[in-house]
Amino acid sequence: xxxxxxxxxxxxxxxxxxxxxxxxxxxxxxxxxxxxxxxxxxxxxxxxxxxxxxxxxxxxxxxxxxxxxxxxxxxxxxxxxxxxxxxxxxxxxxxxxxxxxxxxxxxxxxxxxxxxxxxxxxxxxxxxxxxxxxxxxxxxxxxxxxxxxxxxxxxxxxxxxxxxxxxxxxxxxxxxxxxxxxxxxxxxxxxxxxxxxxxxxxxxxxxxxxxxxxxxxxxxxxxxxxxxxxx
Amino acid sequence: xxxxxxxxxxxxxxxxxxxxxxxxxxxxxxxxxxxxxxxxxxxxxxxxxxxxxxxxxxxxxxxxxxxxxxxxxxxxxxxxxxxxxxxxxxxxxxxxxxxxxxxxxxxxxxxxxxxxxxxxxxxxxxxxxxxxxxxxxxxxxxxxxxxxxxxxxxxxxxxxxxxxxxxxxxxxxxxxxxxxxxxxxxxxxxxxxxxxxxxxxxxxxxxxxxxxxxxxxxxxxxxxxxxxxxxxxxxxxxxxxxxxxxxxxxxxxxxxxxxxxxxxxxxxxxxxxxxxxxxxxxxxxxxxxxxxxxxxxxxxxxxxxxxxxxxxxxxxxxxxxxxxxxxxxxxxxxxxxxxxxxxxxxxxxxxxxxxxxxxxxxxxxxxxxxxxxxxxxxxxxxxxxxxxxxxxxxxxxxxxxxxxxxxxxxxxxxxxxxxxxxxxxxxxxxxxxxxxxxxxxxxxxxxxxxxxxxxxxxxxxxxxxxxx
Numbered sequence: 291x292x293x294x295x296x297x298x299x300x301x302x303x304x305x306x307x308x309x310x311x312x313x314x315x316x317x318x319x320x321x322x323x324x325x326x327x328x329x330x331x332x333x334x335x336x337x338x339x340x341x342x343x344x345x346x347x348x349x350x351x352x353x354x355x356x357x358x359x360x361x362x363x364x365x366x367x368x369x370x371x372x373x374x375x376x377x378x379x380x381x382x383x384x385x386x387x388x389x390x391x392x393x394x395x396x397x398x399x400x401x402x403x404x405x406x407x408x409x410x411x412x413x414x415x416x417x418x419x420x421x422x423x424x425x426x427x428x429x430x431x432x433x434x435x436x437x438x439x440x441x442x443x444x445x446x447x448x449x450x451x452x453x454x455x456x457x458x459x460x461x462x463x464x465x466x467x468x469x470x471x472x473x474x475x476x477x478x479x480x481x482x483x484x485x486x487x488x489x490x491x492x493x494x495x496x497x498x499x500x501x502x503x504x505x506x507x508x509x510x511x512x513x514x515x516x517x518x519x520x521x
Numbered sequence: 522x523x524x525x526x527x528x529x530x531x532x533x534x535x536x537x538x539x540x541x542x543x544x545x546x547x548x549x550x551x552x553x554x555x556x557x558x559x560x561x562x563x564x565x566x567x568x569x570x571x572x573x574x575x576x577x578x579x580x581x582x583x584x585x586x587x588x589x590x591x592x593x594x595x596x597x598x599x600x601x602x603x604x605x606x607x608x609x610x611x612x613x614x615x616x617x618x619x620x621x622x623x624x625x626x627x628x629x630x631x632x633x634x635x636x637x638x639x640x641x642x643x644x645x646x647x648x649x650x651x652x653x654x655x656x657x658x659x660x661x662x663x664x665x666x667x668x669x670x671x672x673x674x675x676x677x678x679x680x681x682x683x684x685x686x687x688x689x690x691x692x693x694x695x696x697x698x699x700x701x702x703x704x705x706x707x708x709x710x711x712x713x714x715x716x717x718x719x720x721x722x723x724x725x726x727x728x729x730x731x732x733x734x735x736x737x738x739x740x741x742x743x744x745x746x747x748x749x750x751x752x753x754x755x756x757x758x759x760x761x762x763x764x765x766x767x768x769x770x771x772x773x774x775x776x777x778x779x780x781x782x783x784x785x786x787x788x789x790x791x792x793x794x795x796x797x798x799x800x801x802x803x804x805x806x807x808x809x810x811x812x813x814x815x816x817x818x819x820x821x822x823x824x825x826x827x828x829x830x831x832x833x834x835x836x837x838x839x840x841x842x843x844x845x846x847x848x849x850x851x852x853x854x855x856x857x858x859x860x861x862x863x864x865x866x867x868x869x870x871x872x873x874x875x876x877x878x879x880x881x882x883x884x885x886x887x888x889x890x891x892x893x894x895x896x897x898x899x900x901x902x903x904x905x906x907x908x909x910x911x912x913x914x915x916x917x918x919x920x921x922x923x924x925x926x927x928x929x930x931x932x933x934x935x936x937x938x939x940x941x942x943x944x945x946x947x948x949x950x951x952x953x954x955x956x957x958x959x960x961x962x963x964x965x966x967x968x969x970x971x972x973x974x975x976x977x978x979x980x981x982x983x984x985x986x987x988x989x
Contacts, residue, residue, distance in 0.1 A: 302779055308786040315793055373778060378837075395781040395818050398789025482850050483842075483880040512846055 293319045294409045295338060299329030299356065300345040300371065309343075316402060318409075326351025333360050340409040344388070345371045346379050354386060361387040367408045367449040371396075384489040389450035390476050391486075400478075407477020408449070424459045426517065428502055431459055440501040450475060451494045454487075458507060458517040467514035491515055534716070539709040546701040565650040573657050577646055580610060581660040581671055588664050597664070601625040611674030613656070616667050617642055623669075640670055714738075715745045719752055731760055771828035774821045781821065784814050823952040827935060830882075830959035842880045844906065844913070845873045851884055852904070855891050864898055870906040876913065876986060878964055883984070886960040886968075889953035890917050890980050897921035897978065908986075912966075915982040923972040932970055933958040957982075 296318050300306050306322045313320055321337070323329035326348040333342055333356070342360075346353035357368060370383040370391040380391040392404055424431040430439040436452055438445045447455065453475045458466055468487045472480035480487065495507055508516045529536070569577065584604055591600075601612045605625030613624040615637050622637070640659050649656045658672030715738030726733045733756050739749030788811045799807075852868050859866040876883075894902045898919035907914040924932060931937050935955040961968045966984030973979050 302783075305779070305783050305786070308783055308790065312786050312790045312793070373775070395778050395785055395821070397815065397818075398786050398792075401786075402789075482884060512843075 293317055294340040295319045295321070296405070296409075297321050297323065297329070297333055297339045297342045297366075299323045299326065299333075299342065299348065299353070301325060301348055302345075312398060313402070313405070318405070325349045326353070326356045330356045330359055333366065334364060339366050341405060342366055342368045343371060343405075344368050346373065346383070354382060357383065357386050357388055361448070365446060365448050365452075369404060369408060381485070381489070384486050385493075387448050387493070389448055389490075390478075403477050407475070424456075426459055426462055426519070427506070429459070429498065429506065431456060440498050443501045445497050445501065447494065447497060448490075450490050451497070454490055455494055458515060462517040463519040465510055465514050465516045470514065535709060535713045538713065539705055542709060543701060543705040546705055547698065550697050550701060567648045567650075569646055569648050569657060573648055574646070576610070577657050577660055577671075577673060580604070580608060580612070580673055581662065583608070584612070584671060585662055588662065597623045598625075613637075613658075613672040613674060614662060614669040615640070615659070615672070616669055618667060637670070637672070642668065642670070644670075712745075715741060715749060719745075719749060722752060722756075726756055726759070731763070732756075767828055767831060770824055774824040774828075777817070777821055781814060781817055785811070785818075788814065820952070823956060826885075827952055827956050827959060830956065830963060836879045836882065836963045838879050838881075839877060840880065841875055841877055843873055843875050844870065847876070847878075847880055847884055847887070848906065851888050851891065854888070855895060855902075855904075858892070859895050859902060862895065864895060864900055864902060866895070866902045866904065868904045871908050874908055874913065874986065876984075878984070879960075882960040883964060886957040887915055887917075887982065889957040890915075890968075890982065893953060894919040894921075894978070894980070911985055911987060912983050913986050917980045917982070918973065918977060920975075920977040923976055923978045924970065926972065929970050929972070933968065 294317065296313065298306055298309055298320055300309075300322075301324050303324065306324070310320045310322065321332060321339070323332050327350045329342075329344070329348070330351060333339065344353050344356060348356070351359075353370060357370070360366070360368070367389045368387070370380065370388040372379040372383065372391050372393050380393070383391050389408055390404060392401060422433070424433070428441045431452075432438070433456065436449075438447055438452065438455060454471055457471060457474055469480045471487050472478055472484070476486070491507060491509075498506055506518055508518055510516060584600070587600055587604060597614060601614065601623060602625045605612045611625055613622060615622050620638075637659075642659075642661060644659055646658055646660055655675045656672045657674075659670035662669040662671050715735075718735050718738040722733050722735045734753045735749045739746060739753050741749065788807060791807055792811075848868075848870065852866075856866055856868075891902070891904065894917050898921045901920045903916075903918045905916045907916065933954050936951045937954070958968050961982055961984060964984040966982065968983075969981045971979050971981075
């Protein structure tokens with residue numbers, strides 16, 4: 291497998307240097323942009339990135355704007371780097387389609403675990419099911435192309451939404467706990483009262499409902515989610 | 522008894538000033554009355570002036586005529602009233618033989634009969650003034666039965682205080698006492714109310730309330746007003762220096778995040794080196810550095826959380842959450858922690874109810890208290906949740922040494938550390954309890970620590986159940 295490509299958008303030059311030094315030995319290739327505009331143009335260029343690490347506080351274009359503009363065309367996984375103590379940032383980030391967030395200062399182990407989870411999510415799913423197309427009712431998921439069709443329309447999902455849907459569809463008819471989703475998809479333990487999984491699922495529901503109104507994902511309050519078996 | 526003590530002049534400036542002023546006012550009043558009495562009690566005799574002479578003659582003639590016309594068959598009293606009403610004079614007849622007095626009604630002030638004792642038919646007419654009443658007479662009146670001396674009395678002037686003073690001295694004294702009472706009260710109140718305001722304001726400020734200002738007291742132009750303005754100025758200064766201190770703390774924590782992120786990454790890079798190239802000492806040191814930087818990270822997170830809780834804005838993210846949802850993870854973690862330390866934790870709850878709260882904040886408050894209890898207990902920790910009418914209460918008890926009574930309130934202050942026992946190994950910075958208190962405050966609840974009779978600390982957390 292070729293090296294995973296990461297794009298790092300952060301204005302702290304020393305930090306980007308260190309991140310490069312830290313992540314390269316782990317088998318990642320890093321491109322760095324030091325402001326929002328440069329970051330956005332790299333992210334939307336022809337180069338393929340497996341993950342974008344995006345800081346919130348950026349010159350020229352802040353992290354949220356970069357994310358908003360990026361999401362109009364690209365569904366590259368995005369890990370937001372928020373500032374610790376600003377809970378509002380992480381909620382806003384998730385709403386705007388970030389896949390996950392990490393509060394600065396972060397522990398280096400935590401960082402590499404999250405990156406690993408977001409770029410290698412395919413490996414987290416049961417191996418046998420990976421290659422097969424999954425069809426449940428009018429929803430069709432193609433793991434090879436990482437595409438989802440609902441009533442024959444292409445649904446544009448973020449990588450995390452796609453992974454959650456994939457996980458739920460594989461386990462259709464049975465409850466998948468939020469812990470399970472968090473560990474498999476985001477590579478982290480679910481913290482108490484963490485709403486990030488709920489937000490991803492709610493975004494996912496909205497996107498599916500745009501093409502087909504009937505309920506597909508049922509919530510079990512406090513426990514988890516269940517993909518309904520269509521009759 | 523407590524209510525009465527505010528009337529004790531030894532304890533209340535209000536009543537001391539009030540009593541002094543009142544006593545002084547009464548003293549002045551009574552001495553002037555006494556003085557007036559001394560001057561006014563002597564009976565004054567003066568020869569009649571022309572007008573008085575004329576009045577006396579006219580009245581005597583009128584009365585004698587009336588008596589003569591009726592050939593003596595008169596009721597003297599009625600006749601006197603009749604003549605008196607027509608002529609604006611009070612009339613007094615004194616029987617020369619019996620010294621009996623007949624007088625017209627209501628036209629003059631009461632007087633003592635003895636006033637007339639010195640007069641007989643030989644007395645020449647005089648003006649005589651007794652206690653402010655002026656009599657003119659005598660002149661002689663004859664009826665069939667008897668001979669009388671006639672005195673005229675000046676009609677009383679209407680509505681004069683002096684009248685009341687002479688006619689009803691009791692009423693007058695009571696009136697004067699209550700008037701002076703009222704005036705003194707108003708005066709002293711005007712003087713001391715602003716002081717009470719100041720006292721109230723400084724008390725509030727002492728309890729840590731921000732933005733305390735004295736209102737009316739600072740608008741006065743006198744010394745008390747100056748004091749009030751100085752107080753307001755002081756309050757502003759204290760507030761702004763406190764705020765800048767807090768802001769400084771938050772700013773520093775903010776700024777520390779970047780270098781700390783870089784530090785943690787550098788540790789990561791160092792640890793990536795081939796471990797065999799590193800001596801055991803080096804590795805241990807790196808791990809130590811990593812642990813300490815984690816500690817710094819926790820502190821920064823706590824300081825930032827505290828400064829976020831310390832503003833006056835209401836909390837966001839209030840939601841309905843079940844008691845069980847909150848307690849289960851906390852108790853699970855705490856059980857684990859207690860077991861690790863060979864301690865026992867008991868948990869009891871009445872019923873599972875639904876709360877309206879910010880679950881993360883509420884959890885962290887309970888967790889911080891519980892952590893503390895586990896840390897300081899000898900062996901037992903007890904957590905009970907009581908659902909009251911409108912409140913839910915957490916009682917968290919340990920069997921440790923408790924806290925010195927005088928320090929009980931202080932343990933919720935930021936960066937408070939018990940001088941002796943605490944060590945940094947407890948993992949905290951002394952912010953856990955402060956965060957707990959702020960978090961509970963945000964839920965309109967309260968948090969209270971007390972020592973148990975049998976030893977150990979008891980912390981009670983209470984928040985209202987209903988939506989607020």
